[in-house]
Amino acid sequence: MLCELxxxxxxxxxxxxxxxxxxxxxxxxxxxxxxxxxxxxVDLLLGGRADPTMVRFGADEAVVEGRFDHQGEETILRRxxxxxxxxxxxxxxxxxxxxxxxxxxRELVDLHGQHAHQSLVRRVHQxxxxxxxxxxxLVPLVEARAALTDLERRRSELGGDERSRxxxxxxxxxxxxxxxxxxxxxxxxxxxxKAEEALLTHAAASREAAKQAAVMLGADGPVGAxxxxxxxxxxxxPPLADHHERLYGLSAEAADLSAELRRAAEMIDEDPVRLAxxxxxxxxxxxxxxxxxxxxxxxxxxxxxxxxRLVELEDFDRLAQELDAEHHRLLAAVTEAGAKxxxxxxxxxxxxxxEVTAHLRELAMAHAEVQVTVGDDPGDEVDILxxxxxxxxxxxxxxxxxGGELARVMLALRLxxxxxxxxxxxxxxxxxxxxxxxxxxxxxxxxxxxxHQVLVVTHLPQVAACxxxxxxxxxxxxxxxxxxxxxxxxxxxxxxxxSRMLSGSPDSQSARHHASELLEASRR
Numbered sequence: 314m315l316c317e318l319x320x321x322x323x324x325x326x327x328x329x330x331x332x333x334x335x336x337x338x339x340x341x342x343x344x345x346x347x348x349x350x351x352x353x354x355v356d357l358l359l360g361g362r363a364d365p366t367m368v369r370f371g372a373d374e375a376v377v378e379g380r381f382d383h384q385g386e387e388t389i390l391r392r393x394x395x396x397x398x399x400x401x402x403x404x405x406x407x408x409x410x411x412x413x414x415x416x417x418x419r420e421l422v423d424l425h426g427q428h429a430h431q432s433l434v435r436r437v438h439q440x441x442x443x444x445x446x447x448x449x450x451l452v453p454l455v456e457a458r459a460a461l462t463d464l465e466r467r468r469s470e471l472g473g474d475e476r477s478r479x480x481x482x483x484x485x486x487x488x489x490x491x492x493x494x495x496x497x498x499x500x501x502x503x504x505x506x507k508a509e510e511a512l513l514t515h516a517a518a519s520r521e522a523a524k525q526a527a528v529m530l531g532a533d534g535p536v537g538a539x540x541x542x543x544x545x546x547x548x549x550x551p552p553l554a555d556h557h558e559r560l561y562g563l564s565a566e567a568a569d570l571s572a573e574l575r576r577a578a579e580m581i582d583e584d585p586v587r588l589a590x591x592x593x594x595x596x597x598x599x600x601x602x603x604x605x606x607x608x609x610x611x612x613x614x615x616x617x618x619x620x621x622r623l624v625e626l627e628d629f630d631r632l633a634q635e636l637d638a639e640h641h642r643l644l645a646a647v648t649e650a651g652a653k654x655x656x657x658x659x660x661x662x663x664x665x666x667x668e669v670t671a672h673l674r675e676l677a678m679a680h681a682e683v684q685v686t687v688g689d690d691p692g693d694e695v696d697i698l699x700x701x702x703x704x705x706x707x708x709x710x711x712x713x714x715x716g717g718e719l720a721r722v723m724l725a726l727r728l729x730x731x732x733x734x735x736x737x738x739x740x741x742x743x744x745x746x747x748x749x750x751x752x753x754x755x756x757x758x759x760x761x762x763x764x765h766q767v768l769v770v771t772h773l774p775q776v777a778a779c780x781x782x783x784x785x786x787x788x789x790x791x792x793x794x795x796x797x798x799x800x801x802x803x804x805x806x807x808x809x810x811x812s813r814m815l816s817g818s819p820d821s822q823s824a825r826h827h828a829s830e831l832l833e834a835s836r837r
Contacts, residue, residue: 314766315355315422315736316387317380322372323357323394324350325788326797336781337762340770341810346788347797348770352424352740355379355768357392359422360415363400372396381421381736388421390414422736425723432733433697433726434711440695442730443685447661454650454691461643468636478626485623488605492616495601500610506595513588516581523578530571537571540564651691658692661685665729672725676757677750678718682707683725697726717744724754727761737761739769743776755779755835774814778831785810808832 318331325347340348354377357363368375374395381388391403392414402409404417423432432438444451499505512519529536544564547557598609606612625632662685669683680703688694698707701718710722720742727737743754755776761767762781771777783802788795802810811828813819 314382315379315768316382317378318351318354319376319378320351320354321376322369323354323367323375323377324369325795326350326354327369327794329797329799331784331799332801333766333768334782335762335766337759337767337769337779338782338784339777339780340768340784340786341772341777341814342786343788344772346786348786349740350797351786351799352738352770355422355738356424357394358390358414359418359424360402360411360413363392363394363411365394365396367394368396383421383735388417390417419734421734422738423723423734424738425720425740425742433723433730434709436695439685439697440693442726442733443658443661443665443687443695446665446730447657449654449657449661451654454647454654457643457646457650461640461647464636464640464643468633468640478629482623482626485619485626489616489619489623492601492605492612492619495597497601497609497613497616500608500613503595503598503609506591506598510588510591510595513584513591516583520578520581520583523574523581527571527574527578530567530574532568534571537564537567540567648690655687655690655692658687658695662687662695668729669722669725672728672757673722675750675753676721676725677746677754678721681718681722683722717741720744721754724757724761727765728757733765735765737765737767739767742769743771743773747773748775751775752779759835772814774811774828774831777814778811778828778835783807783810 314335315333317333318329320326320329320331322328329347329351331351340351342348353361353367357367357377358379374393376391376393378389378391381390389403389405391406393401393403395401400411402411402414404413419432433442443449528534531537532541540560540563544557544560547553547560550557598612601612602608605615666683666685670681673681673683678701680701682700684698684700684707686694686696686698697710699710699713699722700707701713705713707713710719720739724739724742727733739758742758743751746754751773752775755773756779758767758769758776759779759781769776769780777783785800785802785806787798787800789798800806808825808828809819811831812821812824815827815831816824818824
Protein backbone atom coordinates (compact mmCIF):
# COMPACT_ATOMS: atom_id res chain seq x y z
CA MET A 314 0.00 0.00 0.00
CA LEU A 315 1.14 3.54 -0.78
CA CYS A 316 0.91 5.21 2.62
CA GLU A 317 2.30 8.64 1.81
CA LEU A 318 3.40 10.64 -1.22
CA UNK A 319 5.52 13.79 -0.91
CA UNK A 320 6.24 16.02 -3.92
CA UNK A 321 8.39 19.15 -4.15
CA UNK A 322 8.97 21.50 -7.07
CA UNK A 323 7.36 19.30 -9.72
CA UNK A 324 5.61 21.38 -12.38
CA UNK A 325 3.23 23.80 -10.64
CA UNK A 326 3.54 21.86 -7.37
CA UNK A 327 5.82 23.65 -4.92
CA UNK A 328 5.14 21.31 -2.01
CA UNK A 329 2.46 18.64 -1.67
CA UNK A 330 2.01 15.91 0.92
CA UNK A 331 -0.61 13.24 0.39
CA UNK A 332 -1.44 10.67 3.11
CA UNK A 333 -3.39 7.75 1.68
CA UNK A 334 -5.42 4.98 3.25
CA UNK A 335 -6.68 1.62 2.05
CA UNK A 336 -9.54 1.25 -0.40
CA UNK A 337 -10.29 3.65 -3.23
CA UNK A 338 -9.14 7.27 -3.26
CA UNK A 339 -10.37 9.76 -5.87
CA UNK A 340 -8.23 12.75 -6.83
CA UNK A 341 -10.40 15.58 -8.09
CA UNK A 342 -9.97 19.26 -8.86
CA UNK A 343 -10.23 21.89 -11.56
CA UNK A 344 -8.66 21.27 -14.92
CA UNK A 345 -5.01 22.29 -14.75
CA UNK A 346 -4.87 22.10 -10.96
CA UNK A 347 -2.16 19.46 -11.05
CA UNK A 348 -4.01 16.15 -10.59
CA UNK A 349 -2.09 14.40 -13.36
CA UNK A 350 1.17 15.65 -11.83
CA UNK A 351 0.42 13.40 -8.86
CA UNK A 352 0.33 10.45 -11.28
CA UNK A 353 3.54 11.76 -12.88
CA UNK A 354 5.13 11.74 -9.42
CA VAL A 355 4.15 8.09 -8.96
CA ASP A 356 5.53 7.34 -12.43
CA LEU A 357 8.89 8.86 -11.42
CA LEU A 358 8.96 6.64 -8.33
CA LEU A 359 8.54 3.65 -10.62
CA GLY A 360 11.61 4.54 -12.68
CA GLY A 361 9.76 6.64 -15.28
CA ARG A 362 11.59 9.03 -17.59
CA ALA A 363 12.94 12.07 -15.74
CA ASP A 364 12.83 15.29 -17.77
CA PRO A 365 14.48 18.49 -16.45
CA THR A 366 11.52 20.46 -17.81
CA MET A 367 9.44 18.85 -15.03
CA VAL A 368 11.29 20.96 -12.45
CA ARG A 369 9.33 23.95 -11.14
CA PHE A 370 10.55 27.24 -12.59
CA GLY A 371 13.23 28.77 -10.38
CA ALA A 372 13.89 25.59 -8.38
CA ASP A 373 17.12 23.60 -8.45
CA GLU A 374 15.49 20.18 -8.41
CA ALA A 375 12.24 18.30 -8.09
CA VAL A 376 11.93 15.64 -5.38
CA VAL A 377 9.36 12.86 -5.11
CA GLU A 378 9.16 10.44 -2.18
CA GLY A 379 6.81 7.54 -1.59
CA ARG A 380 6.38 5.51 1.59
CA PHE A 381 5.04 2.01 0.96
CA ASP A 382 3.94 -0.77 3.25
CA HIS A 383 5.41 -3.71 1.32
CA GLN A 384 4.86 -7.23 2.68
CA GLY A 385 4.66 -5.94 6.23
CA GLU A 386 7.81 -3.80 5.93
CA GLU A 387 8.17 -0.10 5.21
CA THR A 388 9.87 0.75 1.91
CA ILE A 389 10.74 4.33 0.93
CA LEU A 390 11.40 5.25 -2.70
CA ARG A 391 12.86 8.64 -3.61
CA ARG A 392 13.55 10.28 -6.97
CA UNK A 393 15.42 13.53 -7.47
CA UNK A 394 15.24 15.33 -10.83
CA UNK A 395 17.69 18.27 -11.10
CA UNK A 396 17.14 21.19 -13.42
CA UNK A 397 20.57 20.36 -14.80
CA UNK A 398 22.32 17.01 -14.75
CA UNK A 399 21.20 13.42 -14.28
CA UNK A 400 18.35 12.26 -12.09
CA UNK A 401 19.05 10.23 -8.95
CA UNK A 402 17.11 7.41 -7.34
CA UNK A 403 17.11 6.04 -3.78
CA UNK A 404 15.62 2.96 -2.11
CA UNK A 405 15.40 3.18 1.68
CA UNK A 406 17.96 5.99 1.67
CA UNK A 407 20.51 4.19 -0.50
CA UNK A 408 21.43 5.16 -4.03
CA UNK A 409 19.81 3.00 -6.71
CA UNK A 410 19.35 3.00 -10.47
CA UNK A 411 16.12 3.83 -12.28
CA UNK A 412 16.07 0.19 -13.40
CA UNK A 413 16.09 -0.92 -9.76
CA UNK A 414 13.16 1.40 -9.05
CA UNK A 415 11.32 -0.05 -12.04
CA UNK A 416 11.92 -3.65 -10.86
CA UNK A 417 10.72 -2.86 -7.35
CA UNK A 418 7.91 -0.69 -8.65
CA ARG A 419 6.46 -3.57 -10.68
CA GLU A 420 5.88 -5.38 -7.39
CA LEU A 421 4.25 -2.33 -5.80
CA VAL A 422 2.20 -0.39 -8.35
CA ASP A 423 0.40 -0.78 -11.66
CA LEU A 424 -0.10 2.54 -13.42
CA HIS A 425 -2.94 2.60 -15.96
CA GLY A 426 -3.16 5.45 -18.44
CA GLN A 427 -0.57 7.08 -20.66
CA HIS A 428 2.35 5.49 -18.86
CA ALA A 429 4.78 2.64 -19.45
CA HIS A 430 4.34 0.95 -16.06
CA GLN A 431 1.36 -1.25 -16.92
CA SER A 432 2.31 -4.82 -16.14
CA LEU A 433 -0.43 -6.39 -18.27
CA VAL A 434 0.96 -4.74 -21.40
CA ARG A 435 3.99 -7.04 -21.17
CA ARG A 436 3.73 -10.58 -22.57
CA VAL A 437 5.28 -12.30 -19.55
CA HIS A 438 2.64 -10.78 -17.25
CA GLN A 439 -0.14 -11.58 -19.72
CA UNK A 440 0.87 -15.25 -19.65
CA UNK A 441 1.02 -15.27 -15.85
CA UNK A 442 -2.40 -13.57 -15.68
CA UNK A 443 -3.90 -16.16 -18.05
CA UNK A 444 -2.45 -18.99 -15.96
CA UNK A 445 -3.95 -17.53 -12.78
CA UNK A 446 -7.31 -16.96 -14.44
CA UNK A 447 -7.49 -20.49 -15.84
CA UNK A 448 -5.89 -22.20 -12.84
CA UNK A 449 -3.38 -23.75 -15.23
CA UNK A 450 -1.32 -26.47 -13.53
CA LEU A 451 2.32 -25.73 -14.36
CA VAL A 452 4.18 -27.94 -11.86
CA PRO A 453 4.52 -31.06 -14.11
CA LEU A 454 5.84 -28.96 -16.99
CA VAL A 455 8.25 -27.00 -14.77
CA GLU A 456 9.59 -30.20 -13.19
CA ALA A 457 9.96 -31.97 -16.55
CA ARG A 458 11.82 -28.98 -18.02
CA ALA A 459 14.13 -28.80 -14.99
CA ALA A 460 14.92 -32.52 -15.26
CA LEU A 461 15.62 -32.17 -18.99
CA THR A 462 17.93 -29.19 -18.40
CA ASP A 463 19.84 -31.12 -15.74
CA LEU A 464 20.17 -34.14 -18.05
CA GLU A 465 21.47 -31.99 -20.91
CA ARG A 466 24.05 -30.52 -18.54
CA ARG A 467 25.17 -34.04 -17.56
CA ARG A 468 25.40 -35.04 -21.24
CA SER A 469 27.57 -32.04 -22.05
CA GLU A 470 29.83 -32.81 -19.08
CA LEU A 471 30.16 -36.48 -20.09
CA GLY A 472 32.32 -35.69 -23.07
CA GLY A 473 32.25 -33.88 -26.37
CA ASP A 474 33.30 -35.30 -29.72
CA GLU A 475 35.40 -38.45 -29.95
CA ARG A 476 38.73 -36.64 -30.44
CA SER A 477 38.30 -34.30 -27.48
CA ARG A 478 37.14 -37.24 -25.36
CA UNK A 479 40.25 -39.25 -26.36
CA UNK A 480 42.48 -36.32 -25.40
CA UNK A 481 40.74 -35.98 -22.04
CA UNK A 482 41.09 -39.74 -21.36
CA UNK A 483 44.82 -39.65 -22.17
CA UNK A 484 45.40 -36.70 -19.84
CA UNK A 485 43.26 -38.23 -17.08
CA UNK A 486 45.14 -41.55 -17.27
CA UNK A 487 48.50 -39.77 -16.98
CA UNK A 488 47.30 -37.75 -13.97
CA UNK A 489 45.72 -40.76 -12.26
CA UNK A 490 48.94 -42.76 -12.72
CA UNK A 491 51.00 -39.92 -11.28
CA UNK A 492 48.70 -39.64 -8.26
CA UNK A 493 48.49 -43.42 -7.79
CA UNK A 494 52.28 -43.62 -7.68
CA UNK A 495 52.37 -40.83 -5.10
CA UNK A 496 50.25 -43.05 -2.80
CA UNK A 497 48.77 -40.20 -0.81
CA UNK A 498 47.07 -41.47 2.34
CA UNK A 499 47.55 -38.84 5.05
CA UNK A 500 46.33 -35.26 4.47
CA UNK A 501 48.75 -34.12 7.24
CA UNK A 502 51.77 -35.91 5.74
CA UNK A 503 53.51 -32.70 4.74
CA UNK A 504 53.57 -31.37 8.31
CA UNK A 505 54.96 -34.67 9.59
CA UNK A 506 57.70 -34.65 6.95
CA LYS A 507 58.61 -31.08 7.77
CA ALA A 508 59.15 -31.96 11.43
CA GLU A 509 61.16 -35.06 10.52
CA GLU A 510 63.38 -33.12 8.12
CA ALA A 511 64.17 -30.56 10.80
CA LEU A 512 65.19 -33.37 13.19
CA LEU A 513 67.39 -35.16 10.64
CA THR A 514 69.02 -31.96 9.38
CA HIS A 515 70.34 -31.05 12.85
CA ALA A 516 71.04 -34.58 14.14
CA ALA A 517 74.85 -34.26 14.60
CA ALA A 518 74.70 -30.87 16.28
CA SER A 519 71.85 -32.00 18.54
CA ARG A 520 73.73 -35.15 19.64
CA GLU A 521 76.91 -33.15 20.45
CA ALA A 522 74.91 -30.56 22.41
CA ALA A 523 73.20 -33.29 24.44
CA LYS A 524 76.55 -34.92 25.27
CA GLN A 525 78.10 -31.63 26.44
CA ALA A 526 75.10 -30.79 28.57
CA ALA A 527 75.17 -34.28 30.15
CA VAL A 528 78.87 -33.88 31.08
CA MET A 529 78.35 -30.42 32.61
CA LEU A 530 75.42 -31.60 34.72
CA GLY A 531 77.14 -34.84 35.76
CA ALA A 532 78.88 -35.44 39.10
CA ASP A 533 82.29 -34.58 37.61
CA GLY A 534 81.04 -31.64 35.54
CA PRO A 535 81.29 -28.00 36.63
CA VAL A 536 77.55 -27.64 37.26
CA GLY A 537 77.05 -30.98 39.04
CA ALA A 538 80.24 -30.68 41.09
CA UNK A 539 79.51 -27.06 41.98
CA UNK A 540 76.01 -27.92 43.24
CA UNK A 541 77.44 -30.80 45.33
CA UNK A 542 80.06 -28.52 46.90
CA UNK A 543 77.52 -25.80 47.78
CA UNK A 544 75.10 -28.37 49.21
CA UNK A 545 77.86 -29.85 51.42
CA UNK A 546 78.83 -26.37 52.74
CA UNK A 547 75.32 -25.77 54.10
CA UNK A 548 74.89 -29.16 55.71
CA UNK A 549 74.41 -29.12 59.52
CA UNK A 550 73.49 -25.40 59.69
CA PRO A 551 69.97 -25.14 61.18
CA PRO A 552 69.26 -21.56 60.02
CA LEU A 553 69.94 -22.70 56.43
CA ALA A 554 68.21 -26.05 56.61
CA ASP A 555 65.51 -25.09 54.06
CA HIS A 556 68.10 -23.83 51.62
CA HIS A 557 70.16 -26.95 52.07
CA GLU A 558 67.13 -29.09 51.27
CA ARG A 559 66.39 -27.13 48.08
CA LEU A 560 70.02 -27.39 46.94
CA TYR A 561 69.96 -31.11 47.59
CA GLY A 562 66.90 -31.37 45.30
CA LEU A 563 68.65 -29.35 42.58
CA SER A 564 71.64 -31.65 42.71
CA ALA A 565 69.42 -34.70 42.31
CA GLU A 566 67.53 -33.05 39.42
CA ALA A 567 70.83 -32.17 37.69
CA ALA A 568 71.95 -35.79 37.98
CA ASP A 569 68.65 -37.01 36.46
CA LEU A 570 68.89 -34.50 33.59
CA SER A 571 72.48 -35.58 32.90
CA ALA A 572 71.38 -39.21 32.61
CA GLU A 573 68.44 -38.36 30.34
CA LEU A 574 70.59 -36.19 28.05
CA ARG A 575 73.14 -38.98 27.79
CA ARG A 576 70.43 -41.43 26.72
CA ALA A 577 68.97 -38.86 24.25
CA ALA A 578 72.39 -38.36 22.67
CA GLU A 579 72.73 -42.09 22.18
CA MET A 580 69.29 -42.28 20.47
CA ILE A 581 69.95 -39.45 18.00
CA ASP A 582 71.20 -41.08 14.85
CA GLU A 583 72.41 -39.36 11.70
CA ASP A 584 70.59 -40.81 8.66
CA PRO A 585 71.53 -38.96 5.44
CA VAL A 586 69.68 -41.55 3.34
CA ARG A 587 66.40 -40.96 5.17
CA LEU A 588 66.96 -37.21 5.07
CA ALA A 589 67.28 -37.37 1.27
CA UNK A 590 64.10 -39.48 1.06
CA UNK A 591 62.15 -36.97 3.18
CA UNK A 592 63.32 -34.06 1.05
CA UNK A 593 62.39 -35.83 -2.20
CA UNK A 594 58.95 -36.66 -0.81
CA UNK A 595 58.36 -33.06 0.22
CA UNK A 596 59.38 -31.88 -3.26
CA UNK A 597 56.90 -34.36 -4.78
CA UNK A 598 54.09 -33.13 -2.55
CA UNK A 599 54.88 -29.51 -3.45
CA UNK A 600 54.77 -30.40 -7.16
CA UNK A 601 51.43 -32.18 -6.77
CA UNK A 602 49.98 -29.21 -4.86
CA UNK A 603 51.13 -26.87 -7.61
CA UNK A 604 49.24 -28.97 -10.16
CA UNK A 605 46.16 -30.22 -8.37
CA UNK A 606 45.32 -28.29 -5.19
CA UNK A 607 46.35 -25.86 -2.47
CA UNK A 608 46.72 -28.61 0.16
CA UNK A 609 47.46 -32.34 0.25
CA UNK A 610 43.80 -32.88 1.24
CA UNK A 611 42.65 -31.03 -1.90
CA UNK A 612 45.05 -33.09 -4.05
CA UNK A 613 43.58 -36.29 -2.57
CA UNK A 614 40.03 -35.06 -3.31
CA UNK A 615 41.06 -34.21 -6.89
CA UNK A 616 42.47 -37.74 -7.23
CA UNK A 617 39.15 -39.29 -6.17
CA UNK A 618 37.11 -37.07 -8.54
CA UNK A 619 39.49 -37.71 -11.42
CA UNK A 620 39.24 -41.49 -10.96
CA UNK A 621 35.44 -41.24 -11.12
CA ARG A 622 35.64 -39.02 -14.21
CA LEU A 623 38.00 -41.46 -15.93
CA VAL A 624 35.56 -44.31 -15.28
CA GLU A 625 32.82 -42.21 -16.91
CA LEU A 626 34.96 -41.41 -19.93
CA GLU A 627 36.10 -45.00 -20.42
CA ASP A 628 32.52 -46.20 -20.01
CA PHE A 629 31.19 -43.45 -22.29
CA ASP A 630 29.28 -45.61 -24.76
CA ARG A 631 27.19 -47.31 -22.08
CA LEU A 632 26.53 -44.08 -20.17
CA ALA A 633 25.74 -42.22 -23.40
CA GLN A 634 23.15 -44.83 -24.34
CA GLU A 635 21.57 -44.59 -20.88
CA LEU A 636 21.48 -40.77 -21.06
CA ASP A 637 20.09 -40.83 -24.59
CA ALA A 638 17.27 -43.12 -23.47
CA GLU A 639 16.58 -40.86 -20.50
CA HIS A 640 16.69 -37.82 -22.80
CA HIS A 641 14.04 -39.31 -25.10
CA ARG A 642 11.88 -40.12 -22.08
CA LEU A 643 12.16 -36.61 -20.65
CA LEU A 644 11.50 -35.01 -24.05
CA ALA A 645 8.30 -37.02 -24.25
CA ALA A 646 7.40 -35.94 -20.69
CA VAL A 647 7.99 -32.27 -21.56
CA THR A 648 5.94 -32.63 -24.74
CA GLU A 649 3.10 -34.33 -22.90
CA ALA A 650 3.06 -31.79 -20.06
CA GLY A 651 3.37 -28.93 -22.58
CA ALA A 652 0.38 -30.24 -24.55
CA LYS A 653 -1.75 -30.27 -21.39
CA UNK A 654 -0.63 -26.75 -20.46
CA UNK A 655 -1.25 -25.49 -24.01
CA UNK A 656 -4.73 -27.01 -24.05
CA UNK A 657 -5.56 -25.49 -20.66
CA UNK A 658 -4.24 -22.08 -21.75
CA UNK A 659 -6.24 -22.07 -24.97
CA UNK A 660 -9.41 -22.98 -23.10
CA UNK A 661 -8.77 -20.25 -20.51
CA UNK A 662 -7.91 -17.75 -23.28
CA UNK A 663 -11.37 -18.06 -24.86
CA UNK A 664 -13.09 -17.55 -21.51
CA UNK A 665 -10.85 -14.63 -20.55
CA UNK A 666 -11.48 -12.86 -23.86
CA UNK A 667 -15.25 -13.25 -23.51
CA GLU A 668 -15.36 -12.01 -19.90
CA VAL A 669 -13.14 -8.97 -20.51
CA THR A 670 -15.13 -8.07 -23.64
CA ALA A 671 -18.37 -8.25 -21.60
CA HIS A 672 -16.94 -5.82 -19.06
CA LEU A 673 -15.86 -3.45 -21.83
CA ARG A 674 -19.47 -3.30 -23.01
CA GLU A 675 -20.36 -1.86 -19.59
CA LEU A 676 -17.44 0.59 -19.74
CA ALA A 677 -18.58 2.52 -22.85
CA MET A 678 -16.56 0.43 -25.30
CA ALA A 679 -19.58 -1.21 -26.92
CA HIS A 680 -17.81 -2.37 -30.07
CA ALA A 681 -14.49 -3.33 -28.52
CA GLU A 682 -13.40 -6.94 -28.46
CA VAL A 683 -10.56 -8.63 -26.61
CA GLN A 684 -8.94 -11.78 -27.92
CA VAL A 685 -6.30 -13.81 -26.13
CA THR A 686 -4.03 -15.75 -28.48
CA VAL A 687 -1.88 -18.67 -27.39
CA GLY A 688 1.07 -19.98 -29.40
CA ASP A 689 2.06 -23.57 -30.07
CA ASP A 690 2.33 -25.96 -27.14
CA PRO A 691 3.01 -25.33 -24.36
CA GLY A 692 1.57 -21.94 -25.24
CA ASP A 693 4.26 -19.75 -23.68
CA GLU A 694 3.58 -17.02 -26.27
CA VAL A 695 0.44 -15.35 -24.91
CA ASP A 696 -0.87 -12.09 -26.35
CA ILE A 697 -3.89 -10.11 -25.22
CA LEU A 698 -5.16 -8.28 -28.30
CA UNK A 699 -7.75 -5.51 -28.58
CA UNK A 700 -9.97 -4.35 -31.41
CA UNK A 701 -11.13 -0.98 -30.06
CA UNK A 702 -13.83 -0.47 -32.69
CA UNK A 703 -16.02 -2.49 -35.04
CA UNK A 704 -14.02 -3.90 -37.99
CA UNK A 705 -10.75 -2.75 -36.40
CA UNK A 706 -7.88 -5.24 -36.42
CA UNK A 707 -6.89 -6.93 -33.20
CA UNK A 708 -3.65 -5.33 -32.03
CA UNK A 709 -1.43 -5.52 -28.94
CA UNK A 710 -2.77 -3.45 -26.04
CA UNK A 711 0.07 -0.95 -26.18
CA UNK A 712 -0.84 0.16 -29.71
CA UNK A 713 -4.59 -0.55 -30.01
CA UNK A 714 -6.08 2.06 -27.69
CA UNK A 715 -5.80 5.63 -26.46
CA GLY A 716 -4.76 6.35 -22.88
CA GLY A 717 -8.33 6.45 -21.58
CA GLU A 718 -9.40 3.36 -23.54
CA LEU A 719 -6.35 1.47 -22.40
CA ALA A 720 -7.11 2.39 -18.78
CA ARG A 721 -10.62 0.98 -19.18
CA VAL A 722 -9.26 -2.20 -20.79
CA MET A 723 -6.93 -2.58 -17.82
CA LEU A 724 -9.85 -1.98 -15.48
CA ALA A 725 -11.84 -4.72 -17.23
CA LEU A 726 -8.85 -7.07 -17.05
CA ARG A 727 -8.37 -6.34 -13.36
CA LEU A 728 -12.04 -7.07 -12.71
CA UNK A 729 -11.52 -10.52 -14.20
CA UNK A 730 -7.98 -11.09 -12.90
CA UNK A 731 -7.83 -9.82 -9.34
CA UNK A 732 -4.17 -10.74 -8.76
CA UNK A 733 -1.53 -8.09 -9.36
CA UNK A 734 0.43 -5.36 -7.55
CA UNK A 735 -1.18 -4.08 -4.34
CA UNK A 736 -1.55 -0.51 -5.67
CA UNK A 737 -3.50 0.32 -8.84
CA UNK A 738 -3.43 3.88 -10.24
CA UNK A 739 -5.89 4.90 -12.95
CA UNK A 740 -5.47 8.07 -14.99
CA UNK A 741 -8.04 9.13 -17.64
CA UNK A 742 -10.12 6.00 -17.04
CA UNK A 743 -13.25 8.17 -17.39
CA UNK A 744 -12.21 9.93 -20.61
CA UNK A 745 -15.12 10.29 -23.04
CA UNK A 746 -17.83 8.79 -20.82
CA UNK A 747 -20.53 10.04 -18.48
CA UNK A 748 -23.91 9.27 -16.95
CA UNK A 749 -24.72 5.65 -16.20
CA UNK A 750 -21.45 4.43 -17.75
CA UNK A 751 -19.51 6.65 -15.35
CA UNK A 752 -21.39 5.07 -12.45
CA UNK A 753 -20.49 1.63 -13.80
CA UNK A 754 -16.81 2.62 -14.00
CA UNK A 755 -16.93 3.97 -10.47
CA UNK A 756 -18.53 0.80 -9.11
CA UNK A 757 -15.97 -1.31 -11.00
CA UNK A 758 -13.12 0.64 -9.43
CA UNK A 759 -14.75 0.26 -6.03
CA UNK A 760 -14.93 -3.51 -6.51
CA UNK A 761 -11.20 -3.57 -7.23
CA UNK A 762 -10.53 -1.78 -3.94
CA UNK A 763 -11.64 -4.91 -2.08
CA UNK A 764 -8.29 -6.50 -3.06
CA HIS A 765 -6.13 -3.49 -3.97
CA GLN A 766 -5.47 0.08 -2.98
CA VAL A 767 -6.95 2.09 -5.87
CA LEU A 768 -5.96 5.66 -6.73
CA VAL A 769 -7.98 7.28 -9.54
CA VAL A 770 -7.71 10.71 -11.14
CA THR A 771 -11.19 11.66 -12.27
CA HIS A 772 -13.31 14.54 -13.55
CA LEU A 773 -16.58 12.69 -13.07
CA PRO A 774 -18.62 13.00 -9.87
CA GLN A 775 -20.17 9.56 -10.47
CA VAL A 776 -16.68 8.00 -10.21
CA ALA A 777 -15.53 10.17 -7.30
CA ALA A 778 -18.69 9.35 -5.29
CA CYS A 779 -17.79 5.65 -5.36
CA UNK A 780 -14.47 6.25 -3.62
CA UNK A 781 -13.82 5.56 0.05
CA UNK A 782 -11.74 8.74 0.24
CA UNK A 783 -11.63 11.91 -1.83
CA UNK A 784 -8.78 14.42 -2.10
CA UNK A 785 -9.16 17.74 -3.86
CA UNK A 786 -6.11 19.09 -5.68
CA UNK A 787 -6.39 22.88 -5.37
CA UNK A 788 -4.24 25.43 -7.19
CA UNK A 789 -3.70 28.89 -5.66
CA UNK A 790 -2.45 31.83 -7.74
CA UNK A 791 -1.79 35.05 -5.83
CA UNK A 792 -0.39 36.82 -8.87
CA UNK A 793 3.19 36.38 -7.74
CA UNK A 794 3.40 32.60 -7.51
CA UNK A 795 1.36 29.46 -8.00
CA UNK A 796 1.04 26.71 -5.39
CA UNK A 797 -0.84 23.43 -5.22
CA UNK A 798 -2.34 21.77 -2.15
CA UNK A 799 -3.94 18.38 -1.53
CA UNK A 800 -7.04 18.77 0.64
CA UNK A 801 -8.71 15.64 2.08
CA UNK A 802 -12.49 16.03 1.88
CA UNK A 803 -14.95 14.81 4.46
CA UNK A 804 -18.73 15.05 4.77
CA UNK A 805 -19.95 18.51 3.69
CA UNK A 806 -16.69 19.45 1.96
CA UNK A 807 -17.03 16.37 -0.19
CA UNK A 808 -20.61 17.31 -1.08
CA UNK A 809 -19.39 20.79 -2.11
CA UNK A 810 -16.67 19.35 -4.35
CA UNK A 811 -19.07 16.89 -5.99
CA SER A 812 -21.48 19.82 -6.56
CA ARG A 813 -18.74 21.71 -8.35
CA MET A 814 -18.02 18.65 -10.48
CA LEU A 815 -21.72 18.22 -11.28
CA SER A 816 -22.66 21.78 -12.20
CA GLY A 817 -19.65 24.02 -11.87
CA SER A 818 -21.51 25.80 -9.05
CA PRO A 819 -20.54 24.44 -5.64
CA ASP A 820 -23.09 26.71 -3.96
CA SER A 821 -26.03 25.38 -5.98
CA GLN A 822 -28.55 23.74 -3.64
CA SER A 823 -29.87 21.46 -6.35
CA ALA A 824 -26.33 20.39 -7.21
CA ARG A 825 -25.65 19.71 -3.54
CA HIS A 826 -28.81 17.67 -3.27
CA HIS A 827 -27.76 15.63 -6.30
CA ALA A 828 -24.26 15.22 -4.85
CA SER A 829 -25.70 13.94 -1.58
CA GLU A 830 -27.82 11.47 -3.51
CA LEU A 831 -24.75 10.25 -5.41
CA LEU A 832 -22.85 9.67 -2.18
CA GLU A 833 -25.79 7.93 -0.56
CA ALA A 834 -26.31 5.70 -3.59
CA SER A 835 -22.63 4.79 -3.63
CA ARG A 836 -22.67 3.93 0.07
CA ARG A 837 -25.68 1.67 -0.50
